[in-house]
Amino acid sequence: MSRKGVSFRVKxxxxxxxxxxxxxxxxxxxxxxxxxxxxxxxPFPTLSTLRSWDHTLLKRxxxxxxxxxxxxxxxxxxxxxxxxxxxxxxxxxxxxxxSRTVLIAACIGAATHISHSRDLLTHVIEQxxxxxxxxxxxxxxxxxxxxxxxxxxxxxxxxGDLEPVLDYCENQVTQLLAVTHxxxxxxxxxxxxxxxxxxxxxxxGMEVADIAQVSALGxxxxxxxxxxxxxxxxxxxxxxxxxxxxxxxxPPSTSIIDYLRDNGLLSEIExxxxxxxxxxxxxxxxxxxxxGPISWQLRYIRSGVPDVIVIDEQCVRTDTxxxxxxxxxxxxxxxxxxxxxxxxxxxxxxxxxxxxxxSGKVAGALVLDMEKVGEIAVRVAQGIxxxxxxxxxxxxxxxxxxxxxxxxxxxLCRRACPNDLPIPQAIKPAAGGNxxxxxELYDDCVGCGRCEPACGQKIPVHSxxxxxxxxxxxxxxxxxxxxxxxxxxxxxxxxxxxIVLGEIPGIVAFVGCANYPKGSREVAEMCMEFAKRRYIVxxxxxxxxxxxxxxxxxxxxxxxKYSGAFEAGGIVNVGSCxxxxxxxxxxxxxASIFAKRPLRGNYEEIADYVHNRVGAVGVAWxxxxxxxxxxxxxxxxxxIPVVVGPHGTKYRRMLLGRADKDEDWYVYDARTGEKVYGxxxxxxxxxxxxxxxxxxVMIAKLTMRPNDTSKGRxxxxxxxxxxxxxxxxxxxxxxxxxxxxxxDIPLTMKSEILEHLQQHDWKEQPIPDPTxxxxxVHTRRD
Amino acid sequence: MPLNESWQTGEIPGPKKASLIVKPDIADAMIRRAxxxxxxxxxxxxxYEVEGLxxxxxxxxxxxxxxxxxVVTASTNKEFLARGxxxxxxMPAVDIxxxxxxxxxxxxxxxxxxxxxIFVGLPYSMEWTILSGLKHFxxxxxxxxxxxxxxxxxxxxxxxxxxxxxxxxLRAIVANxxx
Ligand code: SF4
Ligand code: SF4
Ligand code: SF4
Numbered sequence: 028m029s030r031k032g033v034s035f036r037v038k039x040x041x042x043x044x045x046x047x048x049x050x051x052x053x054x055x056x057x058x059x060x061x062x063x064x065x066x067x068x069x070p071f072p073t074l075s076t077l078r079s080w081d082h083t084l085l086k087r088x089x090x091x092x093x094x095x096x097x098x099x100x101x102x103x104x105x106x107x108x109x110x111x112x113x114x115x116x117x118x119x120x121x122x123x124x125x126s127r128t129v130l131i132a133a134c135i136g137a138a139t140h141i142s143h144s145r146d147l148l149t150h151v152i153e154q155x156x157x158x159x160x161x162x163x164x165x166x167x168x169x170x171x172x173x174x175x176x177x178x179x180x181x182x183x184x185x186x187g188d189l190e191p192v193l194d195y196c197e198n199q200v201t202q203l204l205a206v207t208h209x210x211x212x213x214x215x216x217x218x219x220x221x222x223x224x225x226x227x228x229x230x231x232g233m234e235v236a237d238i239a240q241v242s243a244l245g246x247x248x249x250x251x252x253x254x255x256x257x258x259x260x261x262x263x264x265x266x267x268x269x270x271x272x273x274x275x276x277x278p279p280s281t282s283i284i285d286y287l288r289d290n291g292l293l294s295e296i297e298x299x300x301x302x303x304x305x306x307x308x309x310x311x312x313x314x315x316x317x318x319g320p321i322s323w324q325l326r327y328i329r330s331g332v333p334d335v336i337v338i339d340e341q342c343v344r345t346d347t348x349x350x351x352x353x354x355x356x357x358x359x360x361x362x363x364x365x366x367x368x369x370x371x372x373x374x375x376x377x378x379x380x381x382x383x384x385x386s387g388k389v390a391g392a393l394v395l396d397m398e399k400v401g402e403i404a405v406r407v408a409q410g411i412x413x414x415x416x417x418x419x420x421x422x423x424x425x426x427x428x429x430x431x432x433x434x435x436x437x438x439l440c441r442r443a444c445p446n447d448l449p450i451p452q453a454i455k456p457a458a459g460g461n462x463x464x465x466x467e468l469y470d471d472c473v474g475c476g477r478c479e480p481a482c483g484q485k486i487p488v489h490s491x492x493x494x495x496x497x498x499x500x501x502x503x504x505x506x507x508x509x510x511x512x513x514x515x516x517x518x519x520x521x522x523x524x525x526i527v528l529g530e531i532p533g534i535v536a537f538v539g540c541a542n543y544p545k546g547s548r549e550v551a552e553m554c555m556e557f558a559k560r561r562y563i564v565x566x567x568x569x570x571x572x573x574x575x576x577x578x579x580x581x582x583x584x585x586x587x588k589y590s591g592a593f594e595a596g597g598i599v600n601v602g603s604c605x606x607x608x609x610x611x612x613x614x615x616x617x618a619s620i621f622a623k624r625p626l627r628g629n630y631e632e633i634a635d636y637v638h639n640r641v642g643a644v645g646v647a648w649x650x651x652x653x654x655x656x657x658x659x660x661x662x663x664x665x666x667i668p669v670v671v672g673p674h675g676t677k678y679r680r681m682l683l684g685r686a687d688k689d690e691d692w693y694v695y696d697a698r699t700g701e702k703v704y705g706x707x708x709x710x711x712x713x714x715x716x717x718x719x720x721x722x723x724v725m726i727a728k729l730t731m732r733p734n735d736t737s738k739g740r741x742x743x744x745x746x747x748x749x750x751x752x753x754x755x756x757x758x759x760x761x762x763x764x765x766x767x768x769x770x771d772i773p774l775t776m777k778s779e780i781l782e783h784l785q786q787h788d789w790k791e792q793p794i795p796d797p798t799x800x801x802x803x804v805h806t807r808r809d
Numbered sequence: 810m811p812l813n814e815s816w817q818t819g820e821i822p823g824p825k826k827a828s829l830i831v832k833p834d835i836a837d838a839m840i841r842r843a844x845x846x847x848x849x850x851x852x853x854x855x856x857y858e859v860e861g862l863x864x865x866x867x868x869x870x871x872x873x874x875x876x877x878x879x880v881v882t883a884s885t886n887k888e889f890l891a892r893g894x895x896x897x898x899x900m901p902a903v904d905i906x907x908x909x910x911x912x913x914x915x916x917x918x919x920x921x922x923x924x925x926x927i928f929v930g931l932p933y934s935m936e937w938t939i940l941s942g943l944k945h946f947x948x949x950x951x952x953x954x955x956x957x958x959x960x961x962x963x964x965x966x967x968x969x970x971x972x973x974x975x976x977x978x979l980r981a982i983v984a985n986x987x988x
Contacts, residue, residue: 091907093938094945097823110825111945121945438810442818447933481818544932673931676903676938683907717902717931718852721883725901756887760899 062182064670067629070180071195074202074224080631081220081573083694083799084638084666087691088682089713090219092125095679099124102209116603118211125679126218128209129656132678133206134223136657137229139341140605141196142364143276144236146340148189148276150397151243157187161242162323164249170620173612174234177619178227180628188244189235196235199228206402225632233260233378233658234608243510244281246310246602251592253600254313256582258575259503260323262316264297268412270404273324273347274339275604279361282401283337284312296405301327302342303603304566309509310602317507319576320541320569321651322474326500328354331419334408335384337400340364341604342652345375346476348391353420357384357407358391361400369393377402378788385410422487422494424462430491431457434482440488442479445470446544450478450488462495469496470546472495473649499593507575508586510567510602514613516620518593521619522563526638529739531595533730536565536610537574539647539655542674549719550648551577554585554598556723560731560746565610570648571600604717607658616642631800638666639694639797642730642743644709645669646722650678654692659713668709668729675715682712686764694733696795700804703795705733707764728765733797737770745773748780756800763787766796812968814957820937826946827966833981837964838954840875840986843925845916845964848898849905850884851930853956861975867979868929868955869894874986878917880905882931902931906939910946922949928963929955935963948959957980 036780072083099115100107107115109124119127153158155556162173170176172183175192181188203225206212212221240246247253263269272280287293298315300308305317318327321342327333328350336351340362344350348367351358360367372392373378378397381388384407394400422430431454440450448471453464469492478488493500496720501640525531535557537550550573558564566574575584593613601609618636618779619626626633637643645653645662650671656678661670663682671678685691686707694705708731716722727747735743744765751759763784766772768791772780813829815821830836840846852867857864872879878897879891886899898905898917908914909926916923920988926943928936936954940962943952954960957975959968967975 091903091910091942092946095938095939095941097825097945108824109945111948230977332921352902394841439818444817445817445934562878673935675841676935679938681903681907683903684907685911687908714901715903715935718883718884719933721901723941754884754887757899 036102038110055308062627063573064625065230066180066415067625067627069630070628072178072224072630074199074206074221077224077630078220080634081223082216082663084663084712085216085682087217087359088684089349090122090126090215091681091683092122093676093679093681094121094125095677104209119217122215123213123218123281126215127221130218130222131207132223132653132656133202133225133229133660135653136655137225137232138200140236141193141200141232142227142655143340144232144239144461145193145197145275145606145799146362147236147278148186148193148239151239152186155186155243155304157185157190159243161185161274162248163239163241163513164515167517168249168513169516170616170626171232172238172610172653173615173619173626174230176626177615177628177630186239189239192231196228196232197736199224217513220590222660223664225656226662227664229657230608230611230661232770234612235415235603236605237512237608238601238623240277240307244277244311246307247509247511249515250511251590251597253511253591254310255506256509257316258319258505258572259506260318260327260330260500261502261504263299263318263332265417267295267297267454268334268408269297269299269332270408271327271336272298272304272339273302273336273343274362275341276362277305278397279337279339279400280304280308281311282397283313283404284308284401286401286405292405296408299333300638304339304567306510307602307656309507313509320547320572322472322541325350325474325476325489328356329420329490329493330500331417331421334412334415335359335404335475337361337404338365341654341809343354354418355387355415357389357411359400359404360393361390361395361397363395364624367391368491370601373399373613381406381410390693393442397790398462402547403692411569421490421497427457427462427465427491427494428460430486433486434458435484437483440478441481443477445475445477445542446473452493452531457491457495465492465495468497469490469499470548473512473542503576505575505578505584505806506586507572508591508598509573511591511607512602512606514561514593514599514616516616517612519616519620522594523617526593526617526642526733527621528785529642529735532560532562532727532743533642533644534563534565534613535647535726535730536567536643537570537648538645538658539570539649540609540651541569541573541649542651542672543573543649544673547573547576549587550574553577553646553648553719553723555588556587557726558596558598562592563595564589564598566598566612567602567607568604574598588809604654611667612663614643614665614667617641632803634665635798635800635803636807638799640732640734642735643667644726644729644731646726647675648672648722663712666712668712668714670725671713671715672716672722673715677700681714683714684710684712686710686761692797694795694797695804697798697804698796705795705797706767706792724754726749731765737768737794740765740767740771744771745776748773748776758783763789767792810969813959814935814969815961815971817937820934820961822941822961826961830953830965830967833952833978834985836953836965837899837960837985839925839951840877840927845921845923846875846877846925846927847875847880847923848927849882849902849929850879850885851902851932851936852885852930852956855885855888855929857972857975859972864976864979865889866892867976867983870982871979871983871986874983880917885930887930897898906942909943910949912949924949925953927953933958936960966974973981
């Protein structure tokens with residue numbers, strides 16, 4: 028199908044929608060005709076189309092800004108001191124400046140996913156043709172692209188149909204980035220609305236990427252029983268030549284697997300990966316091994332095990348070339364977004380490149396031809412492994428002691444450490460031969476390496492920690508269920524009712540990066556706790572790996588213990604970062620498949636449904652990247668709350684509700700049109716928790732929705748109260764705000780809650796049929 | 810160690826930086842001068858014990874003597890309850906800070922706004938960002954930290970100090986308040 032396809036003006040389709048004046052979009056999708064659902068009000072929304080919805084949310088969840096710096100230095104007028112009520116030379120206020128920074132982050136994140144999506148799509152179209160049909164889950168997934176259908180109002184059927192969807196995303200991100208120019212937007216809430224827009228567009232971009240790769244590369248198709256893959260440093264057979272892939276865009280890695288398969292070498296070579304490329308290569312071949320999240324980059328490279336490193340894009344340490352050179356391992360860069368100053372060898376003969384690497388003549392090269400990458404990487408690994416002898420840079424015990432003796436206890440390493448780890452206090456005993464305290468730091472260390480350049484004594488602090496944990500790293504032998512992709516329509520039909528009615532207390536999605544305050548283990552523990560409590564738990568990306576990196580007292584990992592189905596008590600690994608789209612997609616599908624709300628170009632109504640009825644919460648416990656900011660923003664626009672760890676306050680703002688302000692929590696009762704109190708649920712839209720315990724209590728609270736039935740609310744309250752009693756102590760102070768009618772009270776907690784209600788002058792409140800959109804009154808369709 | 814450098818070397822805020830509490834009486838005077846102080850205690854204090862004194866006990870004494878309502882975050886509440894002290898409120902750190910930026914908020918007791926917020930025991934960078942939020946958006950609230958590290962975004966902060974020096978300062982503040 029032609030990329031140019033059909034061009035139309037949105038106003039011609041639905042001329043009474045004033046917002047779309049003058050928006051012209053080439054939709055390309057000839058398959059349009061086969062979709063008989065009428066077009067909703069907001070296909071291909073522009074920057075301002077959904078503004079009133081955003082402002083409705085932002086009125087309730089007001090930004091609380093946490094400036095990371097008093098200054099702005101974005102243009103040559105600056106630096107401008109924006110402290111307090113001061114304004115910059117362009118007139119901008121501190122709150123607008125902070126929201127602008129959030130928008131810049133969200134734009135970077137969205138641009139990164141969309142550009143990744145574009146590269147991936149171009150690659151699979153080159154390989155399989157643009158008419159290649161999308162297949163996300165055979166007949167079990169009919170709504171193949173819920174976000175694209177919702178946002179764009181198109182129903183893609185082939186790879187080629189996805190191209191105009193990306194055209195739209197690229198167009199929007201360009202406009203959003205323009206908003207951040209000096210002397211452009213000046214109001215913080217309008218910046219925030221655009222942050223939401225960036226997030227929504229980001230989710231479209233992610234969806235395109237994942238459905239393209241699932242369809243074309245034969246990844247598990249919405250399979251609750253997708254294969255298990257090995258996870259952890261200890262799973263690598265270091266006697267073999269080892270390839271390490273790092274990044275997010277999978278084609279270079281699939282080319283490696285293809286070469287190994289075609290040449291019968293799959294069992295001769297270890298293919299190992301870090302970050303989402305690892306997640307996706309394991310979806311391609313479950314023989315590939317996942318080492319761990321981003322924080323494992325330094326420790327794994329320094330172990331000396333990888334014989335060749337292939338990097339693509341995103342979250343690849345930018346000093347990988349130096350780290351690779353230190354262990355004499357060649358590096359192949361494969362993305363034009365990440366060239367690292369390397370010579371472009373794309374057009375050179377494979378034999379010449381391999382020879383140069385194996386002889387040590389070159390330390391790295393840029394190879395932009397995916398067909399070549401696989402062969403080069405494998406042959407280099409084979410050629411170099413016998414000579415390299417897995418030589419790493421991690422110090423032996425004796426060497427650690429020797430290095431520790433040089434420590435002056437100046438504290439600079441600790442003061443550079445994002446987790447404020449007591450490094451000097453652990454180095455002191457190491458000098459005397461006791462490596463225990465250093466080993467203890469290993470779990471909490473995010474592997475950033477910031478401690479090392481801080482040290483005036485040139486002590487390789489991170490290596491000392493990893494070296495001291497040598498035995499522990501060998502024992503990192505876990506497993507993970509490979510990313511299954513989408514949630515099946517049948518699963519949605521089964522759980523839609525129980526979720527909306529509250530028998531399943533909620534969907535909790537652990538997503539995002541690994542900048543954890545206390546290591547991976549907390550993510551695994553939280554996943555297991557919520558699965559045990561019969562929530563539906565979803566995982567993706569680095570968090571999905573962390574979820575598997577811990578064994579409970581029965582010796583089982585989360586993925587061995589719980590099913591991979593989207594059901595109460597399931598732990599569902601959807602896949603890599605871009606697979607996050609299946610989590611927001613599932614919430615959208617509950618509205619469309621279970622509740623039969625019209626989907627096509629109908630963003631507000633669906634978001635209103637999700638916000639008021641679907642008890643979903645995102646948890647990005649170690650959120651670090653700009654992509655994580657964009658992903659969170661996509662959840663916010665759907666009214667889905669996101670909880671982050673303490674480092675999350677560095678995103679510069681929270682979106683917090685005020686449970687104590689009754690006037691903030693009124694909703695329309697769709698049955699009567701009256702404005703009625705709906706209770707402070709969900710209380711927040713973006714919240715940073717101080718500890719895992721506080722997070723768990725908040726997660727349980729944030730699954731509540733004004734629509735909960737009494738049975739559902741009682742179930743959610745029971746979990747909230749129980750977690751609060753265990754981790755915070757006592758009955759939660761706000762129970763009276765969350766009980767609407769006596770039947771909401773969990774039976775086993777009746778007397779104590781009744782007593783609390785009495786003390787707080789509690790009055791019964793009717794349970795509304797909630798909506799924030801006046802136009803939904805009397806027009807309910809379910 | 811430089812007294813008024815951010816404990817985390819990279820966290821350089823800008824032109825407006827906290828004044829140092831070089832002597833305990835400065836803190837003491839600030840607390841006395843405040844009409845409506847509030848003490849926010851994070852989970853970090855649970856770790857500290859110096860010469861047999863748990864810092865949590867010291868803070869309870871401080872709250873009692875200074876008649877300062879205490880807001881506890883995270884799991885701190887459990888430890889207070891275990892000591893028979895019932896905090897004025899349990900609230901996550903971002904929630905109490907957010908309320909403090911609201912000049913119309915009448916406080917936990919519904920009576921009036923607070924003019925001094927004393928922080929202790931949040932994770933360093935989280936406390937840093939929260940204090941920044943208050944520095945810029947809560948002009949009516951002065952902030953003070955009682956941690957052993959310098960927090961540049963507060964109005965007043967202790968310098969970077971050893972646990973011993975810090976414990977001695979806290980003890981002195983408590984003792985002075987009892988006068
Ligand atoms: S963008 Fe505005 S606030 Fe920033 S440096 Fe330029 S003039 Fe100053
Ligand atoms: S590498 Fe680990 S110990 Fe070093 S600064 Fe980073 S988190 Fe801290
Ligand atoms: S920076 Fe170096 S010398 Fe200073 S405490 Fe850390 S390891 Fe020791």
